[in-house]
Amino acid sequence: MSDLETFRQEAREWLEENCPPSMRQGLASNEEVEWGGRAAQGRTDDKKVWLDRMGAKGWTCPTWPAEYGGGGLSKAETKVLHQELSAMKAPPALTSFGISMLGPALLEYASEEQKKKFIPEIVQGKIWWCQGYSEPGSGSDLASLQTRAEDKGDHFLVNGQKIWTSYADHADWIFCLVRTNTEVPKHDGISFLLFDMASPGVTVSPIQLISGSSPFCQTFFQDVKVPKENLIGEMGGGWTIAKRLLQHERSMIGGMGLGLAGGAKRGLTEVVKEYAGETDGRISDSLTRDQFSQLRMDMQAFAATTSRSAAEAKAGKPPGPASSIFKLYGTELNKRRYEFMMSVLGTQALGWEGEGFTSEELSGTRDWLRSYGNSIEGGTSEVQLNIIAKRVLGLPD
Amino acid sequence: MALVLTEEQELLKETAHEFIQEQSPVSEFRRLRDSVDESGFDRKLYAQMAELGWMGVIYPEEYGGLDLGYLELGQIFEECGRGLVAQPLLATVVLGGGCILEGGNDLQRKDILTQISTGDRLLSLAFQESAHHNPYGISTSAELSGNHFVLSGKKTFVLDGHVADQIVVVARTSGKAGDRDGLTLFLVDAGAEGVTVNRTIMLDGRNAANVHLDAVKVEKAAVIGELDAGADVLDPVLDRATAILCCEMMGTLSEAFDKALEYLKTREQFGVLIGSFQALKHRAANMFVESELSRSILLDALSAVDEGRDNSAQVVSCAKARLNDSLILICNEAVQMFGGIGVTDEEDIGLYLKRARVMAAAFGDSSWHRARYASLGGY
Numbered sequence: 214m215s216d217l218e219t220f221r222q223e224a225r226e227w228l229e230e231n232c233p234p235s236m237r238q239g240l241a242s243n244e245e246v247e248w249g250g251r252a253a254q255g256r257t258d259d260k261k262v263w264l265d266r267m268g269a270k271g272w273t274c275p276t277w278p279a280e281y282g283g284g285g286l287s288k289a290e291t292k293v294l295h296q297e298l299s300a301m302k303a304p305p306a307l308t309s310f311g312i313s314m315l316g317p318a319l320l321e322y323a324s325e326e327q328k329k330k331f332i333p334e335i336v337q338g339k340i341w342w343c344q345g346y347s348e349p350g351s352g353s354d355l356a357s358l359q360t361r362a363e364d365k366g367d368h369f370l371v372n373g374q375k376i377w378t379s380y381a382d383h384a385d386w387i388f389c390l391v392r393t394n395t396e397v398p399k400h401d402g403i404s405f406l407l408f409d410m411a412s413p414g415v416t417v418s419p420i421q422l423i424s425g426s427s428p429f430c431q432t433f434f435q436d437v438k439v440p441k442e443n444l445i446g447e448m449g450g451g452w453t454i455a456k457r458l459l460q461h462e463r464s465m466i467g468g469m470g471l472g473l474a475g476g477a478k479r480g481l482t483e484v485v486k487e488y489a490g491e492t493d494g495r496i497s498d499s500l501t502r503d504q505f506s507q508l509r510m511d512m513q514a515f516a517a518t519t520s521r522s523a524a525e526a527k528a529g530k531p532p533g534p535a536s537s538i539f540k541l542y543g544t545e546l547n548k549r550r551y552e553f554m555m556s557v558l559g560t561q562a563l564g565w566e567g568e569g570f571t572s573e574e575l576s577g578t579r580d581w582l583r584s585y586g587n588s589i590e591g592g593t594s595e596v597q598l599n600i601i602a603k604r605v606l607g608l609p610d
Numbered sequence: 611m612a613l614v615l616t617e618e619q620e621l622l623k624e625t626a627h628e629f630i631q632e633q634s635p636v637s638e639f640r641r642l643r644d645s646v647d648e649s650g651f652d653r654k655l656y657a658q659m660a661e662l663g664w665m666g667v668i669y670p671e672e673y674g675g676l677d678l679g680y681l682e683l684g685q686i687f688e689e690c691g692r693g694l695v696a697q698p699l700l701a702t703v704v705l706g707g708g709c710i711l712e713g714g715n716d717l718q719r720k721d722i723l724t725q726i727s728t729g730d731r732l733l734s735l736a737f738q739e740s741a742h743h744n745p746y747g748i749s750t751s752a753e754l755s756g757n758h759f760v761l762s763g764k765k766t767f768v769l770d771g772h773v774a775d776q777i778v779v780v781a782r783t784s785g786k787a788g789d790r791d792g793l794t795l796f797l798v799d800a801g802a803e804g805v806t807v808n809r810t811i812m813l814d815g816r817n818a819a820n821v822h823l824d825a826v827k828v829e830k831a832a833v834i835g836e837l838d839a840g841a842d843v844l845d846p847v848l849d850r851a852t853a854i855l856c857c858e859m860m861g862t863l864s865e866a867f868d869k870a871l872e873y874l875k876t877r878e879q880f881g882v883l884i885g886s887f888q889a890l891k892h893r894a895a896n897m898f899v900e901s902e903l904s905r906s907i908l909l910d911a912l913s914a915v916d917e918g919r920d921n922s923a924q925v926v927s928c929a930k931a932r933l934n935d936s937l938i939l940i941c942n943e944a945v946q947m948f949g950g951i952g953v954t955d956e957e958d959i960g961l962y963l964k965r966a967r968v969m970a971a972a973f974g975d976s977s978w979h980r981a982r983y984a985s986l987g988g989y
Contacts, residue, residue, distance in 0.1 A: 494989070495984070496984070496989050502981070505989065506931075506981070506987075513925075514903040514907040514932055515903060517907045538899050541895075541899060542903065598895040599892075601895035602894060606891075608875065608891050
């Protein structure tokens, strides 16, 4: 038996033993995945058990180094692990911005001391991190941000306002872009700070979206004291970290184009057949069938591109401008998928709440509305097109 | 799944690239087109390609081949697509020869594949009978009469049919048009009595033919594979040929895109390079993304074919539909980006546009492949 097959065997046995049966039913919506954090809110007992076991094993972050609590697995082993997880319809034990964005940036840019302090907490889901990037006046033009951090000798004093801070109302800590120098060009005066959201002077106000949910917040900082040791990288060197982190963020958001994490409760085909009707095993309406094929083909080609990029990165290359392709195509694909399902479900897709609609129908509608934000957050599709044109194609300014 | 080329495969591609740029640049294709050459291709160049081993890439060593895979052969075809190389390579090696490789008996394989490998024999495959791809829609009949079969029918869009020495003809020995069962493959000499091959001048300047079979007598020994079970040979051969055509399309797409990009970086209007306009940048970026996705699924399709994966037919359909759409998109956009010069015959981009249309129609357009993809996917 190859090493990989031995690993598969071991992983399967461990998962069989440790994944609670209630956690093996797939997801109706990505909203159901555990986010961790200090408060155990919304967390069922089994979710907590699943998180604690996976976190202790390091399998919430399978590829991260074991010395910081990660799983220490190779890419091939990680793939096997994901295959085994989806075979038993187990959702990820933890999803977080710590895993998808901050952790990889810390592994690359933080000091040894900072890594030892922050990474294990991310792996075990002890701290819920939020991202302090956008500001009311700095959307696509992120580097124009105005939130100030003044050097007060033994600490920074932070004043300003962030917006679109995802889950700031649940988060324990924030990774935040602040201006530490106003005398230099805008990209050179930005620093990367971490601080506790419980610090005096931090206030949060959720923003209600068209989907009815409030994943985003406005976050205000008034004379927030931040210890000096919470600076990541150099003073004024924050933009480099910020851009790298954005690449991780874009890969994460683009991943939505691949569908629900850990597999949905029901296959897409089954749902389409149910609502569009079938004749002799085929979707009855030939136009719907054609559109569904096109969507599935694009999903398949996108998945193949993700695999190809992973294969190319085997040499250990960090994500490059290719992440802009994923962000761009993945989010547009995700939107197309929801649009398609809206038309397939007809008036059953138009319910808001209450009776007359299944929970699957209602959450599908909310997810469709939420998907509008996908091609805006983390850099709009237009920003991604600009990046591809400039960095990949070398087109002139 | 091999989504990244090995060093050897890269090298093969590079060699093909250099050979084609030197020996068969686009100007050579123009010369052939404009001279109304009788055969429509350069036999000397074909012989050189055979010497390089290109005809035998996928054939076993005992027949003079290299015993490599479709992924390797595909690298050569991608470069052919870049250079608009007009050679009867696909028809001979993958279509006609592919039928022999898949369904032929030892005698047929030894005789024909060896001759193909050395570049001494040209083949083609005659299956299509209407204006749309429909591989089971065969009405051409083959009736047993004593020790012979008698073939009658009309074939169209027979790729490189007018130069083929032998044509593999798909005929019906039972059932009715549309049935998968009842097809039989016959090896027919182009010069046999009752065979009329008329070259058709296609818009891409390449070669195809209409083939009329008027009570053509063929020996029983000319049957390839099993009687009535020709689809068992035809299906995999068409999938492989489709995957290889997709490689050619990928090359054509890449060259058309590179040419458009180059134009955006050199053409000035309003005192600036037109590539600085956001309206064009975004379109170019979208073209790039489409091309990358098509390349990924193409690599997956080639490895599926080489590995004989269960889902290879579905992946091939996915690749063909995507290549059709992205190739047409990129050629259309490229012509628009070139502006007025793009619609002149002098500028090469129009040659790519025209070639794209023919390749998109060959072996099934996008909606045909989407329908097949759906059937194979269980919906």
